Amino acid sequence: MDRIEESGSAVSSRAIEGKPSTPEEYDIVVLGSGEGSKYLAWTEAKQGKRVAVIEGRYIGGSCPNIACLPSKNIIHSAKVASYFQRSEEFGISKENVRIDMSVVRDRKRRMVDGLVQMHLDNFKASGAELVIGWGRFIAPRTIEVALGDGGTRVLRGSKVVIGTGTHATVEPIPGLREAGPLTHIEALELDYLPKHLLVLGGGYVGLELAQAMRRFGSRVTIIDRNERLVHREDEDVIAGLHSLFESEEIELVLGAKVQRVEGKSGVSVKLHVLRDGVETILEGTDLLVATGRTPNTANIGLELAGVALTERGYIQVSERLETTAQDTWAIGDCAGSPQFTHIGFDDFRIVRDDFAGGHRVTTGRQVPSCMFTDPELARVGLSEKEASAQGIEYRLAKIPAAAALRTRTLSETRGFWKALIDTKSDRILGFTAFGVEAGEIMATVQIAMIAGLPYTGLRDAILTHPTLSEGLVALFSSVPAIKQ
Template identity: 60%
Template sequence: MSQPEHFEMLIIGSGEGGKYLAWHMAKSGRRTAVVERKLIGGSCPNTNCLPSKNEIWSAKVADFVHHAGRFGTVTGPTATDMKQVQARKRGMVEDMIAKHLELYKASGAELIMGTARFIAPKTIEVELNDGGTRVLTGERVAINLGTHATIPDIPGLAAAAPLTNVELLELDRLPEHLIVLGGGYVGLELAQAYRRFGSRVSIVETGPQLAGREDSDVTAALLEMLRDEGVVVHLGVKVLRVEGRSGQAVSLQMRTSAGDQTIEGSDILVAAGRTPNTSGIGLDIAGVTLDERGYIAVNDRLETSAPGVWAIGEAAGSPQFTHVSFDDFRIISANLTGGNRTKRDRLVPYCMFTDPPLARVGLSEAEAQRQGIAVRVAKLPVAAVLRAQTISETRGFMKALVEAGGERILGFTMIGAEAGEVMTVVQAAMLAGMPYTGLRDAIIAHPTMAEALGALFSNLPAR
């Protein structure tokens, strides 16, 4: 066995929170190492968030071209070149990896490419990607393992070698008929994108609605949008069996309220949840406890059951967004220097990049009802927003929740053009404790989408 090498900060995984913690600690003068199995910078710049948004924008351009006539532009026959779509995405990823390597070099943190497993508390053995092993110990250890796509236990599914978002985003061909198993973020974003590229697309969702944690008016708008674009959506089904092989020919047998049906397709994408990357790494040897779902159990300061060991991001059960992993880094780094930050009461925003996008921060109507919180609700159709009319993107609506007996904003949801940007305005008001009247009465530039917040909050019922 190699002789142990000691670091003041040892980080397993170079995802968002892990890499920022490494750069911060190294710049602060601590000897720091990061062990990464494959993806420099983690999944976001390599396989997940940014590559998917890159391809989704290519699909948006394809949609613009398809509807160019309504904007006064005359085009001839067009088609999507998936090889060029891939080339644009890969160029972005390569640039980002190069930038990450520059940041590692500038910070002084050592990036070690290999597979880590604990062999003792605060001690890991790393099987290096280019051969050999190293044994590393850390005065402090942070675990940033991430998650991977769940493959449901459906007869024949694993044998069909289904695509996950990772493999789909590497295809340089266009699936003839893509069957999407799952109606959440990943499934909806990619279903719409590949429909716009030219694939036939079917979504199979076992739940009664798409985007299961959203209000029914939101999911109804999503369903209408997808069906108008030619995506076939099956809700409330039980998948019985999958046969064939994805990429060649595949069939999915399902039970519906109308009886058993079979869908024939060329490819199948599994987008049915995530599984933490916590198995096989020796966390039990490290003294790190998992919860009943296999995620690392942490307290509000992201400390694990092992002294001097923290966990970051998705594998720690944090909301599965890059921006939350970054905040996990801020919590840990602040506390290491005498602070007292916690993850309690974080106001976590999110945005689903369908077109139009869906964005939400704070409570939904359903959540308010479940929690017994009385609210007043204001809604405004996007079609009433003058900016939306100028760009011919009038689908969707805005919805705000305000406490029934006061002026505090409790939640905001928007499905519509630039929803993420408008949501951020409301989030800033919520963080500042601004009453809804502050947005209602603000002078906001015209014509912008955010300008509609004045009209939205003017629609709020009186107390």
């Protein structure tokens, strides 16, 4: 498989040769073993259903193998490295500090091996059958599988769920594919430190890995077509991230369009970049592409199954994740759901309830997010930009992260917290935190929002001192009064 053709699902574009065998009948057949898919399979199998899950490569999906958890493992190693770099602040000498990327990689690999074994144990305990191979539809609810150890099987389900995921987008820029760039998969497998890493794309993946590699010791340059990082976020968030990256000496080349690429990643690469009408050349040793995701929906026979796609190539689904084909559902990234593992898990709950005759839907659900830079950026509910665009009036409460005194004991005082409060009630409309452990702090506020608690519930709570969560008392004590 080409190094930039990621496939975290049970699909492949290769043809399956020979005559198809007689279909094996199942209650449920699931294509792909990602977050929503595996939980659905385990749940239904435990209830006595005959369930088969087809997976070509990554048992458990991309999250435990090549994405969320492995990347956070590497990012934590980079966090430890950053403490060594500032160790004198803590009264510790930093003589003879050296980063061994092979050890960093092996720590990550050990974690992944443990997670894969955990998934195998769960499949065995649930009774769901895990079929290792590459699947494609040959008829409605019927999937032919090229088995990983040779041969073919044909599986037909009374119900079928598609969870084939997405892969890293490699844009059709002249010379880019030929340069053999890294995606996040290869970046997490590096056993050497790039001398100068060029990062194409300023989204979650690009920013997280850029900071990590810089902390390990690489020179890092981020190239993005937009004029500012995370340009859809509020201005204070944008400013905070720009300041953070500049303080860590990560070079930003923004408002730039790559015209063509020369060279080979891992040796020497040149990016011909157009910026403000002027073409310049950026040179580096390694190139990471992080410019978005493409759904794994091509060449898997969806047209033979009666499954329609959107214009962007995602599977067309209803609010209950039903496809255009009878008794066929899609789940997770390939269905166009927000690309977070926690949303994939919620997709599982929607389909599970649909199977049981319930009516759980995707519309109106909260979509919390966290970018695991250091400090983290976490948000749930409305941002200021979103509230203004929707004509929603709000009261703004905002404090520096240092107002949570625990940050001072950790020497992690960068950033801020803010909350949007309804102008006519005490309802919390949104929360954003840019600071240490922002994702954990956000969860507390999100639970209050789910429960419909007024902000005063957190303002008046007795929270343990000194903890980060205690800062919520300070935040919500700063909410302006309702104007009479």
